[in-house]
Amino acid sequence: MRNRSAGQVAHSTVRPNPETGRRGPTRTFLRTADGIPIDSVYDPGALVYETGPDAFRSPSRDLVFVVAHGFTGDVDRPHVRRVAGVLRAHGAVLTFSFRGHGRSGGRSTVGDKEVLDLAAAVDRARCLGHARVATVGFSMGGSVVLRHAALRPGTADAVVSVSAPARWYYRGTAPMRRLHWLVTRPEGRLVGRYGLRTRIHHRDWDPVPLSPAEAVPGIAPTPLLIVHGDRDGYFPLDHPRMLAEAAGDHGELWVEPGMGHAEHAAGDGLLGRIGEWVAARAG
Numbered sequence: 001m002r003n004r005s006a007g008q009v010a011h012s013t014v015r016p017n018p019e020t021g022r023r024g025p026t027r028t029f030l031r032t033a034d035g036i037p038i039d040s041v042y043d044p045g046a047l048v049y050e051t052g053p054d055a056f057r058s059p060s061r062d063l064v065f066v067v068a069h070g071f072t073g074d075v076d077r078p079h080v081r082r083v084a085g086v087l088r089a090h091g092a093v094l095t096f097s098f099r100g101h102g103r104s105g106g107r108s109t110v111g112d113k114e115v116l117d118l119a120a121a122v123d124r125a126r127c128l129g130h131a132r133v134a135t136v137g138f139s140m141g142g143s144v145v146l147r148h149a150a151l152r153p154g155t156a157d158a159v160v161s162v163s164a165p166a167r168w169y170y171r172g173t174a175p176m177r178r179l180h181w182l183v184t185r186p187e188g189r190l191v192g193r194y195g196l197r198t199r200i201h202h203r204d205w206d207p208v209p210l211s212p213a214e215a216v217p218g219i220a221p222t223p224l225l226i227v228h229g230d231r232d233g234y235f236p237l238d239h240p241r242m243l244a245e246a247a248g249d250h251g252e253l254w255v256e257p258g259m260g261h262a263e264h265a266a267g268d269g270l271l272g273r274i275g276e277w278v279a280a281r282a283g
Helices: 078-087 114-127 140-151 174-184 186-195 212-219 238-250 268-281
Strands: 008-012 026-031 037-043 063-068 092-096 132-138 158-162 224-229 251-256
Touching: 026 114, 037 114, 063 078, 063 114, 063 140, 063 268, 078 092, 078 132, 078 268, 092 114, 114 132, 114 140, 132 140, 132 268, 140 158, 140 212, 158 268, 174 186, 212 238, 224 238, 224 268, 238 251
Parallel strands: 063 092, 063 132, 132 158, 158 224, 224 251
Antiparallel strands: 008 026, 026 037, 037 092
């Protein structure tokens, strides 16, 4: 198969809704800079349509959310679709499956090469004509949006990181110790493949990527929102506080009372507030 540039469409499998004449979600495979096919779903949302039943305008004046899921998620998981469903009230939404997840190719590197997956999705959003692109990531995806914004300054107009770690190799909670077993042990990777639909690379990081806390200072002046639950069972509150300290004045921290970890714990009300925050600050 001929290699394509990052963000280029490989093929589309979803058609517009023929009953209304309005474009519905479109499923495409993107190609990353290192040649991995990435499954993506683009939903133009409620804001790109004129009032006429068959009229459609270019989304170039509108906002698009590029959603980066957590480890073992994918575009078809109910919690990812719920996130997309809430955010579409504020703009278009592009979701995708990281490498090694769902129907995407390759194997997961648990936050390292995934920056290339996000870059392909952001490039796709720009190619669709959106002038304002916000990246919204959860857990592993939260660390990826931080590193992407620092390594590729100016490609996102706002960044939201939810339930992200501040530093690598954290094992201070039971869920994180289980996750390390899943990633580092052959039997754990088998559980990941057959039980969680996640194919995990067996190689260690070499070199170790920039940590989220090290990346955050490079995001300015892009607006940055850090969101974390005070009942997160994976990463305690020292993680978001470390990220907020690294961000300085350009970052904003929301500590959510009673919230657990990532997409599963992010309620519709919180997601709505995130959508409003992005719409007010992106571009």
